[in-house]
Amino acid sequence: MEQQQETVPDWKTDFPYSTVETLQVTRRQFAKFLCLVSGGLAAGSALVAIKSAFFPEKEVTGEHFVCNRTALPVGGTRSFTIAGSTIPYILIHLENGEFKAYEQKCTHLSCAVFYQAGTNKIMCPCHNGWFDAATGEAIQGPPPRPLPSLQVIVKGDEIYVTGHPKNS
Amino acid sequence: MSNFRSAQDKAHPNKSSTLMLAIITLLILIVALQIWLLYTGLNNALTQHADVALIACIVSVLLFVAAVGLLYFLPGKRR
Numbered sequence: 001m002e003q004q005q006e007t008v009p010d011w012k013t014d015f016p017y018s019t020v021e022t023l024q025v026t027r028r029q030f031a032k033f034l035c036l037v038s039g040g041l042a043a044g045s046a047l048v049a050i051k052s053a054f055f056p057e058k059e060v061t062g063e064h065f066v067c068n069r070t071a072l073p074v075g076g077t078r079s080f081t082i083a084g085s086t087i088p089y090i091l092i093h094l095e096n097g098e099f100k101a102y103e104q105k106c107t108h109l110s111c112a113v114f115y116q117a118g119t120n121k122i123m124c125p126c127h128n129g130w131f132d133a134a135t136g137e138a139i140q141g142p143p144p145r146p147l148p149s150l151q152v153i154v155k156g157d158e159i160y161v162t163g164h165p166k167n168s
Numbered sequence: 169m170s171n172f173r174s175a176q177d178k179a180h181p182n183k184s185s186t187l188m189l190a191i192i193t194l195l196i197l198i199v200a201l202q203i204w205l206l207y208t209g210l211n212n213a214l215t216q217h218a219d220v221a222l223i224a225c226i227v228s229v230l231l232f233v234a235a236v237g238l239l240y241f242l243p244g245k246r247r
Contacts, residue, residue, distance in 0.1 A: 027188050028242055034195035035235045041202035042225075042232035045209050049225035052213035107214075144211050 060150060060163035066091050066101070069157045075117035079104060082161070088112070089150060091159065092133055094120065101150040101161045102136050108143045122147065177244055184243035191238050198231045205231075 025033075064082050072078055078091045088104040092115045102122065106113050111126035115133055122131040129141030136147040150161040176184070209224030 027192060028245070031188070031192050031195055031239065031242055034192065034199055035232075035239055037199050038195070038202055038232045038235040041199065041206055042228045045202070045206050045221075045225040045228035048206065048209045048213050049218070049221045052216075052218040052221045056216065056218070145215050 060085075060161070063153060063160040063162045066159045066161055069154065069159055072099075072159070075115075077115045080161075089161070090115065090122075091152070091161070092122075094133060098134070099152040099154060099159060100133060100136075101152050102131075102147040103149075106143055107138065107145040107147060108141070113147065173244070179243075187241065188243055191241060194238055195235055198235050202228050202231055 060082060066080050067078055072091065072093045074093050074095055074097070076093050080089050080091060081087065082089070089101055090104040090113070092100045092102070094100060095118065102113075104112050106124035106126065106129055108124065108127060108129055111124050113122050113124045113129075113131065115122050120133045121139070122133050122136075123129070124131075124141070124143065127142050129143040130139050131137065131143065131147050132139050136149045138144070138146055149164070151164050153160040153162060176187075205224040205228045209221040209228075212218075212220035212224070
């Protein structure tokens with residue numbers, strides 16, 4: 001009897017624990033953990049809703065000069081940024097003569113996108129994502145959203161961009 | 169006086185086990201729905217559709233309340 005008491009350290013007597021309880025997760029614990037995950041997801045959704053409702057992204061205001069019309073041949077592109085912002089944009093001169101301006105960040109993981117001349121498509125080389133160059137809609141691959149666009153205004157030989165009107 | 173909890177404690181372990189599995193299945197379903205709601209809300213918020221993000225948030229919170237409510241029905245510890 002004395003020998004047995006000697007083999008059990010004092011701390012185990014003070015803080016008894018079951019090895020099974022420490023090594024295995026019970027179904028009760030798993031259910032509670034799922035509930036915790038559920039709470040985390042609800043909090044995440046709430047953060048997204050609050051951010052979009054009270055702290056929306058700033059709209060592009062005013063007209064910003066990009067380049068001269070003659071500097072951008074048909075099928076050509078030009079990267080630019082707007083003063084006061086670091087977001088990269090791309091201006092595209094489509095084969096049908098139209099000018100389009102989009103954010104140069106893929107909506108999947110923000111890789112830089114490029115216009116494929118002659119195909120009317122914008123491609124993201126990172127994960128083979130494709131967008132329609134005429135509308136910015138995602139047409140293939142992992143991008144979940146269309147490319148954010150700017151309105152292009154051509155004044156004589158000069159090309160300007162501006163934000164879209166709120167109700168468009 | 170007998171109540172829900174005492175009756176549950178006296179139930180056959182097979183019944184308690186089935187109830188536990190049912191609750192865990194429902195909780196997994198709720199979490200899966202919430203992941204989808206978060207993904208949808210985020211995508212819509214990024215395309216300036218705050219209303220969809222708000223609805224997704226409300227539904228997600230309601231699902232969380234349902235998940236907490238389900239914990240009430242968890243069978244007690246085996247004695």
